[in-house]
Amino acid sequence: MTLHTDLTRNQSLVLGALERAEGPISAYAILDELRTDGLRAPLQVYRALDKLLDMGLAHRLETLNAFILCAHPHEHTSEIIAFAICETCRQVWEFSDDTVRERLIAWTQAQDFRPSRTTMEIKGQCRKCAA
């Protein structure tokens, strides 16, 4: 459990729930976790999540409609992150690849497309679960 002095109460609560989850967790599951702490409405969770995403402390997994703690919170270099998501054990691997980033940027530049956010998610089975 890290210290996050710059976070508000709700943001800290949500971050704590993400840390305890140790994997992807939905906004509503976070809410259920935090009802004992006084949270009552989905919006309280979604608002905190929005900030955590902005700060790079959490990620949204589009194919799961779920959220996960950022594995490398201090590497803001790439901004293009890929996730491998095991459909069996739900474990998630976060990684980035410079070549992939270059190729995608090359495509967008060739098209004069200005990217704002990129989603890359590979679903499948991890080594353990495929064995």
Added chain:
Amino acid sequence: MTLHTDLTRNQSLVLGALERAEGPISAYAILDELRTDGLRAPLQVYRALDKLLDMGLAHRLETLNAFILCAHPHEHTSEIIAFAICETCRQVWEFSDDTVRERLIAWTQAQDFRPSRTTMEIKGQCRKCAA
């Protein structure tokens, strides 16, 4: 409008709606379009969409919760497709890049991860809308 003799009635109707849409469209929007043809329940649309996705005739855009006609229905080579989605005009570009595919496959092989489906979506602004 292409002929799709191997499709069932509902599948043909949904494919037609996708063709007319000329862009991403939600399952519920498809349903609204097809009420005049007798469709009444979301499940009728979702079941047809599932088949069209299997056949490679349509794609699901995870970041939009929407569906779109496949732009290259006969190129089943890559299976790793990227989408650029303009957040202003909602137009979608579908493309694939062999190098990106190779790098992602390299990562999964190094991790003994067996991919089943890969999602790549770049949101941003297209040339026209960014100007």
Added chain:
DNA sequence: ATATAAATGTTATAGCATTACATGGCGAAC
């Protein structure tokens, strides 16, 4: 102190997707 921005609380609602169960059509095997 006061203005301003940011965060919070609350209710209601909108939008997306699936479960469960019953029915119908159609081809293969016998």
Added chain:
DNA sequence: GTTCGCCATGTAATGCTATAACATTTATAT
């Protein structure tokens, strides 16, 4: 040609995900 099994369909109900709208409180800066 009937029976079996498979696939598609129809329908109702429900569950999950996310946001709109509005009122209030708290933090920050000057």
